[in-house]
Amino acid sequence: MPNKTIYVSDDDLALYKRAQELAGNLSSAISIALRKYVELEEGRLAGYDEITVRVGRGSGRKQRFSGVLLAEGGRSSSSGYEAFKVYRSRTGKFVLHADRSAQYTQSGDDEKYLTGWRSWVGNWSTDQSWSMAQGEATLEVVDTVEELRDLIPEDLYALVEMAADQPAVEDLDI
Secondary structure (H helix, E strand, O other), X not given: OOOOOOOOOHHHHHHHHHHHHHHOOHHHHHXXXXXXXXXXXXXXXXXXXXXXXXXXXXXXXXXXXXXXXXXXXXXXXXXXEEEEXXXXXXXXXXXXXXXXXXXXXXXXXXXXXXXXXXXXXXXXXXXEEEEEEOOEEEEEEEOOHHHHOOOOOHHHHHHHHHXXXXXXXXXXXX
């Protein structure tokens, strides 16, 4: 195996030592770091971004991947909303991030209170209640655009379908 010399500045010496402590085998740690750097940089040069999304209930946890945003949209009702973002991953798969708001319900002695704030003005009732459940975000990965059809609103699907075959970056010779 060939020997390579790595020069470390005095300012980075503590980082070098800590990496050696964590990895045990520093050359292995350097190879892993270089592999990740090359993968991210090649993706960036090909037009892909590093995407980080929140998944789960409430603040949840974060997941990260390399992709390009194809389209986004949403829908709402009196009980909450859903926001969708569809990405194409660097491997050619389609990634759906769906963020669903807290579900909200309200009840009262009069159905008009379910129609919006204008119905409340000048006619306040004390016999009302409301409830809310924590929202949730999900991440789904599918192989084809067609698999998204039943997962997102129809108008968003049409946008994704149009964008699916577009390159992440188009190099112009101008």
